[in-house]
Amino acid sequence: MDGKRVAVVLLSGGMDSAVVLAIAKGEGFACEALSFDYGQRHRCELEAAREVAKQIGASGHTVLSIDMRPIGGSALTDDIEVPKERPDIGEGIPVTYVPARNTIFLSYALALAEVKGASDIFIGVNALDYSGYPDCRPEYIDAYAQMARLATRSGVGGAPLEIHTPLSAMRKSDIARKGLELGVDFSLTHTCYDPLDEGRPCGSCDACVLRRKGFEEIGERDPLPYPVA
Helix, strand or coil, X not given: CCCCXXXXXXXXXXXXXXXXXXXXXXCCCEEEEEEEECCCCCCXXXXXXXXXXXXXXXXXXXEEECCCCXXXXXXXXXXXXXXXXXXXXXXXXXXXCCCCHHHHHHHHHHHHHHHHCCCEEECCCCCCCCCXXXXXXXXXXXXXXXXXXXXXXXXXXXXXXXXXCCCCCCCHHHHHXXXXXXXXXXXXXXXXXXXXXXXXXXXXXXXXXXXXXXHHHCCCCCCCCCCCC
């Protein structure tokens, strides 16, 4: 890839992962985007991921199918109602948490990185404006990186992969601003946990509330078509 360092970038199609892809691309990486069809109720995010990968210029885009519905246990993969207008976002672990999702996703990213000769993995976890997921915390990422050093050919060979979390200490407003600076077309992204017809965002789930708040705080309009109050 023209001598560029290769990075695997986890790309959900949402706001955060789109900005992470733009950051990795801006740092000069040849980006191999990786998305998952894991049985999530908001499948429209996969089309969003495809469009984002094209817009930002990923070198490749792999979509893996891993059905997590038989495991369930989450409002995103099971018949559980998505909470709306939560007053205590970030407190406790909500039912939209998908058990072990980031661990599973990072494991596939690790495998793809070894095959593609990638030295780096980028993931859009955030530990400030987020819903309280345990697998978004910096200590989790650090522990996973240590495991990767022990469990991979590159790690054992003295060239461990680095896991980048460029959004970890950013608020949603910072993420929105950074994305706009990098030319991310946020109209292509999909964030909602419980989309309405044709993939329109509901406007009141945790993901929508945090996203809208981020744009409002920097005085910018979120281009997604939210319901009129």
